[in-house]
Amino acid sequence: MGDSMVALVTGAAGGVGGVAARRLAADGHRVAVNDIAGEERLRELAEQVGGVAVPGDIADPDAATAMVAKVAEALGPVQVLVANAAAMAMSPFLDADPAQWWRQVEVNLSGHFRLIQAVVPGMRVLGHGRIIVIASGWGVIGHQNATAYAASKSGLIALTKGLGRELGPDGILANALAPAFIDTEQLLVDAKDAGISLEEMRQRYRDLVPVRRLATTDDIAAAISFLAGPGSTGFVGQVLQPTGGVTRTRA
Amino acid sequence: MTDGPVAVITGAASGIGAACARMLRAAGWRTAGLDLNESDTDLPVRLDVTDAGLVRAAVDAAADRFGQLDLMVTAAGYYEEGIDVAVITRAQWDRMLAVILGGTVNAFKAALPHLLRRGSGGLIAISSELALAGSATDLHYVAAKGAVLGLVKSLALEVAHTGIRVNAVAPGPTDTPLLAPDSLWREPGYLATLPLRRLVTPQEVASTVCYLATEGSMYCGEVLSPNAGAVI
Numbered sequence: 001m002g003d004s005m006v007a008l009v010t011g012a013a014g015g016v017g018g019v020a021a022r023r024l025a026a027d028g029h030r031v032a033v034n035d036i037a038g039e040e041r042l043r044e045l046a047e048q049v050g051g052v053a054v055p056g057d058i059a060d061p062d063a064a065t066a067m068v069a070k071v072a073e074a075l076g077p078v079q080v081l082v083a084n085a086a087a088m089a090m091s092p093f094l095d096a097d098p099a100q101w102w103r104q105v106e107v108n109l110s111g112h113f114r115l116i117q118a119v120v121p122g123m124r125v126l127g128h129g130r131i132i133v134i135a136s137g138w139g140v141i142g143h144q145n146a147t148a149y150a151a152s153k154s155g156l157i158a159l160t161k162g163l164g165r166e167l168g169p170d171g172i173l174a175n176a177l178a179p180a181f182i183d184t185e186q187l188l189v190d191a192k193d194a195g196i197s198l199e200e201m202r203q204r205y206r207d208l209v210p211v212r213r214l215a216t217t218d219d220i221a222a223a224i225s226f227l228a229g230p231g232s233t234g235f236v237g238q239v240l241q242p243t244g245g246v247t248r249t250r251a
Numbered sequence: 252m253t254d255g256p257v258a259v260i261t262g263a264a265s266g267i268g269a270a271c272a273r274m275l276r277a278a279g280w281r282t283a284g285l286d287l288n289e290s291d292t293d294l295p296v297r298l299d300v301t302d303a304g305l306v307r308a309a310v311d312a313a314a315d316r317f318g319q320l321d322l323m324v325t326a327a328g329y330y331e332e333g334i335d336v337a338v339i340t341r342a343q344w345d346r347m348l349a350v351i352l353g354g355t356v357n358a359f360k361a362a363l364p365h366l367l368r369r370g371s372g373g374l375i376a377i378s379s380e381l382a383l384a385g386s387a388t389d390l391h392y393v394a395a396k397g398a399v400l401g402l403v404k405s406l407a408l409e410v411a412h413t414g415i416r417v418n419a420v421a422p423g424p425t426d427t428p429l430l431a432p433d434s435l436w437r438e439p440g441y442l443a444t445l446p447l448r449r450l451v452t453p454q455e456v457a458s459t460v461c462y463l464a465t466e467g468s469m470y471c472g473e474v475l476s477p478n479a480g481a482v483i
Contacts, residue, residue, distance in 0.1 A: 161483045168446025168480050179469075210411035215469045222466035231458030234423070234451045234477025245411055245471030248404070 011085030013038030015184030025049035058111030077122035108152035137180035164237025180243035210245035263290035266427030268326030270453035283313035300354030310361035323362035351395035407472030423478025446480025
């Protein structure tokens with residue numbers, strides 16, 4: 001494998017983040033994991049991957065600097081940032097609670113803006129770095145009843161493209177992933193909202209996807225591994241879409 | 252090595268195709284190379300990809316020899332630089348379309364029955380960053396590479412439910428023999444405009460192909476572009 005680097009994964013107590021942290025550790029990287037919730041799960045994960053847990057709310061303006069300093073102390077300066085933490089609340093646009101709008105923008109977009117600001121100086125000193133932004137297919141094509149979430153994820157995509165241009169000359173590669181339906185615990189929430197069983201929810205989503213299956217957390221972790229690894233050095237400012245074709249075919 | 256997955260690569264004798272063949276072999280794949288010239292593969296076949304019959308025979312022979320087929324990579328192509336639309340001849344236009352678009356169609360049509368039989372596998376076309384952004388010159392090359400993207404996106408949907416994945420890799424200007432030593436794409440003034448300040452390497456294209464082929468089963472009609480920032 002490639003060189004061992006220090007990676008920080010936000011939102012690591014959840015499905016994609018947790019699997020990504022394990023995959024990056026399996027690739028030989030030293031991994032720090034962050035989440036606002038599930039602190040015990042987070043510490044267990046950190047132990048399993050031989051890394052460090054840095055719990056906290058990335059929407060807290062003071063969190064980024066403290067978190068990055070803590071990682072640097074324990075493992076070294078962050079070389080790979082996986083910007084995965086996300087808040088999502090669905091509601092019709094006109095009913096959208098302004099507090100929920102701002103919460104999603106604060107976590108998804110501004111939280112990662114501050115975190116990226118905190119890690120880039122260290123990457124510049126090293127002359128390399130990877131910023132892997134987990135955006136969303138909804139940030140590409142939009143989605144009804146999820147305008148705040150989609151707007152925040154679109155913002156992340158534009159942020160990634162700007163960073164690609166601005167930081168590329170320093171050897172810092174910013175790229176984004178825009179997945180669609182992933183088989184995670186979020187499906188339980190969706191099933192409950194829709195008043196159907198988990199398996200019915202899975203099938204409903206599968207029917208929307210040309211390849212007739214949902215992405216697994218392993219699929220997304222593999223994409224993160226690629227963007228963190230030696231094979232993706234030609235990528236900058238790109239948005240990879242392992243969606244099974246759904247973002248190009250949905251009306 | 253005797254039971255590794257099997258890839259056929261067109262244009263395998265040089266540049267991006269050769270890099271793909273090399274990297275896949277290093278990862279345990281068995282390879283057949285279709286090219287005008289002899290390729291360093293397990294089964295080199297010299298042919299012109301515009302000849303559908305020869306392509307089909309070579310692909311069938313590879314599947315027969317190795318017992319299976321898992322991947323087709325279409326890298327065969329050529330480049331004519333600095334030609335304005337007004338001076339592109341009919342022959343230049345026809346040949347470019349025949350090799351890049353026709354060659355890709357020939358290879359995909361030959362490989363598809365073998366992949367369908369197994370219900371898995373991938374078709375990966377090498378396109379170009381120019382097909383995403385356009386170019387002020389060489390529009391026959393750009394049109395052909397763009398047509399390949401339309402083919403990829405449509406065929407991807409046609410076979411999506413069968414388990415077969417069709418995708419494209421659209422590299423930025425890549426350091427291969429297709430770029431002449433005095434190519435404008437090699438000029439320092441141009442390279443300085445790229446976020447990465449350099450050409451893409453054939454290895455960077457090959458590693459993208461390897462990723463798609465091994466862990467990319469959720470990509471369906473996508474265009475991955477290792478382009479050093481030429482198109483963002």
